[in-house]
Amino acid sequence: MERIFRYEITEQDAGKDIHEFLRGKKYSRHILASMKPDKTAILVNGVHEFMCYKLQTGDVLQTRVVDPKSSVNIRPAPVPFSVIYEDEDVLIVDKPAGQAIHPAISHPADTLANGLAWYYQQKGIPFVVRCINRLDRDTTGLLIVAKNLVSACVLEQDLLARNIHRTYLAIAEGELPESGTINLPIARKEGSLIERCVDEDRGDRAVTHFFRKGYYPPATNASPESVSTGSVKNRNGYSLVQLKLETGRTHQIRVHLSHTGHPLLGDTLYHPDYLRTPEDPIPEGLPINRQALHSWQLEFTHPITGEAMHFEAPIPEDMRKLLRGD
Template structure:
């Protein structure tokens, strides 16, 4: 495709990219319209919009919904729902999610509406000007705070699972802070396990003799990097896997 000579204008006239600017010049850049992503079929997948303007969309992602189509879930993803939302507004939809969340994770998702905003947001994420904070429940009594600095890579025997790979993994850094701890209680009449809402305790360690009880920790986690399954891999690596994570802790608490 030939470049559009009118894509970059200086003072109302086309200008070469090597041209020099002087004080008072008016530069106008036109971004070419795009066609929608053909592999993402618009579908009615509900989601809540937290913020929207002409450049980006901030979505509250529900648990149990994947972000984009894959072999295991080719449809009914958040991307399909966003595609329908854009189609109804007459806006071409190109998949540009700036951050990613696992299927069972809830949280805010940023979607760029055009090339320019995508470039700026991706740069901000790369320079760590966009901060990502998560809350999670981990098994055991987590230290009050700490940092996990361990490279994460794809596990050779799995298409999905990741692992700590000191030789070939990508740099991954996770900071954590314990907010609360509480015991995992068993109801005597049903035998079902539950987390009692009244059982939350301050972040300080339990009294001597109480640490032998099955404990859970509410943790706040900050990511310096955004590797696939980073929090889940790192927490399992330090012996405090996330509650209910059957992939990285199949023998853990239900």
Template sequence: MKRILSYEINEDYAGLSIQEFLKQQGYSTKVITYVKRTDMGLCIHGERVRTNHILRLGEVLKVSIVEEVGSINIVPTNIPIQIVYEDEDILIINKAADVPIHPSQGNFDNTLANMVAYYFEAQGEKVVFRCINRLDRDTTGLLILAKNMLSGCILSDMMVKREIQREYHAIVSGHIVESGTIDAPIAREVASTILRCVDFENGERAVTHFNRLKITNECSYVALKLETGRTHQIRVHMQYMGHTLLGDSLYGGDKDRIGRQALHSYRLQFKHPITKEILDFIAPIPVDMRKIIE
């Protein structure tokens, strides 16, 4: 995958070194090092320049990010993916249920990484698999993938700074209160590598905001926004509230009406990592959840 970016230097940036300028554009030290080691990675007027070059008004800096090797040990698998949006820097996918994100023992060729590898291989491209917001195997909905190392480092930094707004929709047991905030730390369950629990002594801070959208069939349809991003955060917080997600067998949810946890990544709002345009994506509720809601 090759990405070429051009920057026309205005009064705000004239007098900065290229190193300083790239830092202001969100380039990490790792990406800057990679680019300056790339043949013609940094050019002005067709000539290669160093990162200590002092930029002048009107110069056009061209940055070439060339990644010739994709993710290794990921077998391309011809399984369709639902693409919501794609450009040179990002790929937004509406993930189906029963799809793990990364290959692991027992999931060698049936993961999203395998499907994405096939998608790009079919176009003659090699891409490193960079998933920005991860979802559990049976959680459906919107995911952001970065197509190059620059968009990857900027988006990862945005996640840390909580600049990517995430809204989930879920169906939980019982009638939950109309709205509220759960501020309860989460830790790994003792003697388990998978389970998490609320633990006020050893846990890391976890905050979830929720609003009830509808009450139906002894269940509540809920919208949730994450302020933090702990493993299984929504699932653990709903269990803690006494309203376990339907189908969530890991945390004691009712499995009679749906065969997975009723959780969907419904909406993503964030600034594009390169253009800075405000992006807003919504993925409709999947059929299995919609049947229960209706």
């Protein structure tokens, strides 16, 4: 994929060399170094110039970045996802449940990356997969995909600076307070490669803000036997919760809510009713077969135009069924 950028130099930037100007546009040193051998990568008024060239008012600086080949080791496959928005620099997708982002030994060709490779292969465009934010395999919702090196570089810096704002919706066990903040450090659980836990001594800072949007009380027609076995859909009641992350630790929402006594419905790692064992890999009689967590809204500044961007993905049907009591 090729992308050409043009900048008209104003009095404010006059006197800067090309290297300084582009660093101010958040080009990384790696991108600038990759441009040096290519005499078409940096042009001023249509003529190739070196990084030390001093820009003048009215100059037109043009840069060119190219991905000549698609991502290696990512096999194109018709994996479904929904496109929410696309322009020359970013792609916003709505990821379904049960779909990992990147291939692994256990799922080499059924991931979002495989689907993205297929999507652009059908257009005849070389494409390198660059997902900016991440979601767990069974978490649904919005993801930012950068379509070129420059947009990826800018968005990654914005993510580190916490300038990409994510809002989630979750369905949690019990009745949460109307609003609050969970400020508890998170670390990898000893003896596990996957599971995380709250750990005051080893954990990294993790802050989650929440707002309860609704509470659904326990079923009134449940028998004592069904309540004791946990087979009813709504044993303790549950809350629809809106969450914003101040930090981005692995499993942060799932760990924080579970630790405070409100695990996500369907969470096979952190909800005791959904824990899976080799003898009982898929518990029966439960209302949802994945954690009820959805990446609902994204807000960020466009990496090239500077425009404020806001996107929203509708809550998926399995979570809607829970809220309807189906």
